Amino acid sequence: MAEIIRLRKGLDIRLLGTPAKEITQVEAAGQYALCPDDFTGVTPKPVVKEQQKVKAGEALFIDKNNPEVKFVSPVSGEVVAVNRGARRKVMSIVVKPDAEQSYVEFGTKSVQSLSGEEVKKALMEAGLFGFLRQRPYDVIANPNDTPRGIFVSAFDSKPLAPDFEFVLQGNELDFQTGLSALAKIAPTTLGISAKQTNPTLTQAKNADVYAFKGAHPAGNVGVQINHISPVNKGEVVWTLDPEVVIFIGRLFNKGVVDMTRVIAVAGEEIAKPSYAKVLVGASLASILDGRLNRNEHIRIINGNVLTGVKASKEDFLGAFANMVTVIPEGDDVNEFMGWIAPRFGHFSVSRSFFSWMCCKKQFSIDARIKGSERHMIMSNEYDKVFPMDIFPEYLIKAIITGNIDKMEAYGIYEVAPEDFALCEFVDSSKLELQRIVREGLNNLRAEMA
Numbered sequence: 258m259a260e261i262i263r264l265r266k267g268l269d270i271r272l273l274g275t276p277a278k279e280i281t282q283v284e285a286a287g288q289y290a291l292c293p294d295d296f297t298g299v300t301p302k303p304v305v306k307e308q309q310k311v312k313a314g315e316a317l318f319i320d321k322n323n324p325e326v327k328f329v330s331p332v333s334g335e336v337v338a339v340n341r342g343a344r345r346k347v348m349s350i351v352v353k354p355d356a357e358q359s360y361v362e363f364g365t366k367s368v369q370s371l372s373g374e375e376v377k378k379a380l381m382e383a384g385l386f387g388f389l390r391q392r393p394y395d396v397i398a399n400p401n402d403t404p405r406g407i408f409v410s411a412f413d414s415k416p417l418a419p420d421f422e423f424v425l426q427g428n429e430l431d432f433q434t435g436l437s438a439l440a441k442i443a444p445t446t447l448g449i450s451a452k453q454t455n456p457t458l459t460q461a462k463n464a465d466v467y468a469f470k471g472a473h474p475a476g477n478v479g480v481q482i483n484h485i486s487p488v489n490k491g492e493v494v495w496t497l498d499p500e501v502v503i504f505i506g507r508l509f510n511k512g513v514v515d516m517t518r519v520i521a522v523a524g525e526e527i528a529k530p531s532y533a534k535v536l537v538g539a540s541l542a543s544i545l546d547g548r549l550n551r552n553e554h555i556r557i558i559n560g561n562v563l564t565g566v567k568a569s570k571e572d573f574l575g576a577f578a579n580m581v582t583v584i585p586e587g588d589d590v591n592e593f594m595g596w597i598a599p600r601f602g603h604f605s606v607s608r609s610f611f612s613w614m615c616c617k618k619q620f621s622i623d624a625r626i627k628g629s630e631r632h633m634i635m636s637n638e639y640d641k642v643f644p645m646d647i648f649p650e651y652l653i654k655a656i657i658t659g660n661i662d663k664m665e666a667y668g669i670y671e672v673a674p675e676d677f678a679l680c681e682f683v684d685s686s687k688l689e690l691q692r693i694v695r696e697g698l699n700n701l702r703a704e705m706a
Contacts, residue, residue: 259459261451262484264471266644268606268679270416271619272562272584273526278423281522282530286543288573289332289536290351291317295576296328296387297695298396298702303346303351309336314361314383314514317350323400329384331516331536333359347353349573357404360513368434380438380505383514388501388576392479395673396700404495406486409436411458411499412450412469414476415561415678418531419521419579421499422455429457431506437463438505443495448481471644479676483536483645488671489503500579507670522548524562525621526555535574542570544581554589556624558582563678565689565695606642606683630687632658639680650679653690656697661704669701 293301300321305311311334316327334354342348359548363383368376380386381400381556389398389407398404410423425432439445440463449458451470459466467485470476488494500518507515516537523530528548535544541557549555558565560578603610604620639649647668655663674691681690 259449259468261468261470262481264469264480264484264644266640266642267414267474268642268683269414269472270562270682271617272416272525273619274527274582274584275417275619276419276521276523276530276532276580278420279531280519281529281533281548283533283535284543284546285354286536286539288337288351288353288540288706289330289334289538290349290540290573291330291538291576292349292573293318293328293347297390298394299326299328299387299461300627301328303339303347305336305339305350307336307339308332311336311352312359312361312365313553316384317352317449320387320397325381326386326397326400327367327381327384328387329361329514331514331538334565351573356662362513363508363512363514365512366509368438368441371438371441376438376441376557377577379508383508385504385508385514388504389495391495392482392494392496393670393674396698396702398495398654402493405488405492406445407445407495408448408478408482408485409439409464409497409499409502410448410476410481412448412453412476413561414450414473415563416473417521417523417530417580417582418476418561419519419565422453422458424500424519424579424599425457427464428503428506429455431503431510432499433462434506435502435504436461436506438509439497439502440464446481447483448476448478450476461463463693474642474644474676474679477676479555479671479673480644483647483671487646487668490665490670492670498577498579505657518579520544520574520578522581523582524558526550526583526585529670535702537574537576539574541568541572541574541581542571545570545583545696549583554586556584556586557688558584558648562622563682564675574690583648585621585623586653587615590623590625626687628685628687630689633686633688636685638683638685639677642679642683643676645671645676649677653677653688653693654695655680659700661701663698664701669697 301318320326332354338351391398445464447464451468559568652667677690
């Protein structure tokens with residue numbers, strides 16, 4: 258029986274548009290792309306040119322600082338574009354898929370017979386190592402590091418997030434193989450929800466299992482690390498999404514890179530919210546065509562509403578995105594008396610509206626900020642929803658002022674931008690906390706280098 262850890266702080270944001278537990282078929286995308294910006298901390302170097310043919314699992318770009326870390330094509334086909342931005346920064350590499358897919362053959366392997374170094378080498382050759390992230394700094398893991406441990410969170414507590422037990426159906430063997438492979442590299446810890454009952458999770462082999470009970474951000478891997486074994490200065494831990502564990506299992510069981518994943522297509526502006534089986538990097542148009550309630554005054558989000566990226570139908574599914582969300586933009590709304598009018602249909606953290614009495618009501622929340630940025634108010638707003646053993650407001654102030662000593666003292670080595678997403682949602686100062694934390698981590702990393 259897994260140890261249950263109860264979290265007292267947090268907040269569940271109940272939005273309209275919960276996906277039904279069924280898979281809706283979507284057409285194969287006409288184009289797929291990898292975007293280097295999805296892989297934080299990587300300096301990309303393209304290894305393909307336009308009109309070049311590639312197989313699924315063949316490298317599109319590598320990390321200049323660690324050339325052995327490859328980022329591979331999810332499909333076989335023709336490279337139709339290497340898009341660059343300012344100062345020739347690589348923005349995306351686009352591949353048009355073949356009608357018949359071909360794969361780079363890496364060969365099936367028995368994980369039990371491999372050493373940790375052999376597993377790590379196999380992941381780098383197949384381009385899956387780039388999906389591992391590290392704390393501190395929340396960047397793509399450095400293959401030259403020896404991690405103290407590897408942490409996987411098998412549930413997502415963000416609004417409208419996919420149910421991983423549903424996603425796991427049919428992939429149980431690959432998931433267990435992936436866990437066993439990771440355990441060869443370093444001690445592996447699996448965080449699950451106290452509500453999950455799938456024995457593949459609750460009785461996972463070669464991993465220490467901990468169950469978490471509480472509101473969001475209980476599913477954040479950073480929160481779980483903080484409650485199980487906090488990261489100290491000088492230590493390195495690796496993290497990865499549970500879907501990536503399945504990718505790793507497929508690599509060893511089938512000998513090919515198969516990045517097929519089940520994502521949630523959710524939100525108030527989706528006609529029939531459900532799940533879809535797609536490949537990493539698929540065009541959002543192929544996922545959303547025919548599923549939108551309307552085409553104007555909407556916000557398409559590549560990911561979830563708290564940490565996702567604003568997108569359009571011309572963009573591509575993010576490498577780490579497990580959902581696509583569409584909510585009202587709010588630019589066509591004019592409210593009489595604004596927040597002064599009493600109402601039951603508006604969500605409020607501070608109980609400004611009577612809606613707080615509707616315990617199970619789902620709310621329509623659009624993309625408006627409803628206020629401008631102002632001076633930071635020390636009111637313990639963050640602390641009420643931040644379940645880590647850290648003083649979030651003091652850490653934010655230390656980052657803003659660039660005080661490295663205080664940043665270290667207040668626990669910056671443990672956090673990632675996503676850990677502050679909920680604080681950003683409740684913040685009456687309207688500060689972009691995730692951006693602030695990202696910049697703080699980047700500056701600290703540059704200073705320590």
